[in-house]
Amino acid sequence: MKESIVIVSAIIVLSGFIALELGITTAILELIAGIVAYNFFGFESTSMVNVLADIGILTLMYVAGLEIDLDMLRQKFRPSLTIGISSFLFPFLAIFFLCSHLLNFTDDQSRLAAIALSTTSIAIVYPILRESSFSDSDTKLILSAAMVTDALTMSALGIFFTEFSLLLVLLIIGLLIFTFLFPFFGRRIFKYYRGNIAEFEFRLILLLLLSVAIVSESVGIEAAIIAFLIGMITSEVVVEHKNLEVKLRGIVFGFFAPIFFFKVGLGISVIDLINNIPLLLIFLVVCFSSNYISTYLASKIYFPKSPKSSGYIAALFGSNLNFGIIAAILGYKSGIFDSGLYSAIVGAVVLSTIISAVMCRRRP
Helix, strand or coil: CHHHHHHHHHHHHHHHHHHHHHCCCHHHHHHHHHHHHHHHHCCCCCHHHHHHHHHHHHHHHHHHHHCCCHHHHHHCHHHHHHHHHHHHHHHHHHHHHHHHHHCCCCHHHHHHHHHHCCCCCHHHHHHHHHCCCCCHHHHHHHHHHHHHHHHHHHHHHHHHHCCCCHHHHHHHHHHHHHHHHHHHHHHHHHHHCCCCCCCHHHHHHHHHHHHHHHHHHHHCCCHHHHHHHHHHHHHHHHCCCHHHHHHHHHHHHHHHHHHHHHHHHHCCCHHHHHHCHHHHHHHHHHHHHHHHHHHHHHHHHHCCCCHHHHHHHHHHCCCCHHHHHHHHHHHHHCCCCCHHHHHHHHHHHHHHHHHHHHHCCCCC
């Protein structure tokens, strides 16, 4: 068991090095490394890798929630809503129609596949956008639109995977109370313990996320969804502490998230990928083209004099790696997707993100 985590760590370091040299998202190489390790070297996940991967998905969703800036959304409300809804709704409808009417999937399979293939990932959009030549105002607008798309994705997943119960009502009430109380108490606690050697603030956040996982399991709602909401609720306080935010991102993207993506790769069979190449390509063409066209047309309203800017934004929103994979995993774990459909969706998500990254190398 100890040897396995050392091997995983070495593979992750190597994947990160290759990704940096190639100039692509490290998560893609980490996932591919998992596929190679499983299919060609017989590497299988261990209990330690599973635990770290579970923490990885929680912390990854938490950090994604931190990206939701409610003040920015209020400032750019109408254009953000227009672009964000367009980039989610039209791909969702296109994939749902494809799955339910042409491929004869079940309603649950159609809805969840549509969610997985119609999202974007602000965790990928943000670093790419920082390298672009957009003005600060336009950057905020694009990020706000990506926030709307992410929020719609998580809302759809929440509705899909949540069954109404008394415990759910109590959880919602608890989250509302936490939303009102945290800014007051959180600021004071974080300010008091700022800069301590024990990293007390980080411990509090980790304890909060692990508690969320336990409570979510009891309620019957996916812990990743609640972790995202907790990130949104605490974002206003956490981002005020730059050092804490940097530390969080460092340990999440440097350790926990890579193990999560590697674990995802361990669950993908090359044989399943090969057997489902036609389905994978259909998903890729429909999801990327519908996302690109709808986002391009919506962006044209606010960037009428710059078709290149609209094209760049449309390509950028094809980066659906994080949330697409998370939706696929939830479907696979719940038995809605079989291994073939799961592999086809993950494959389409990865290829869509690669295409997006290549297209975004040319700055607007």
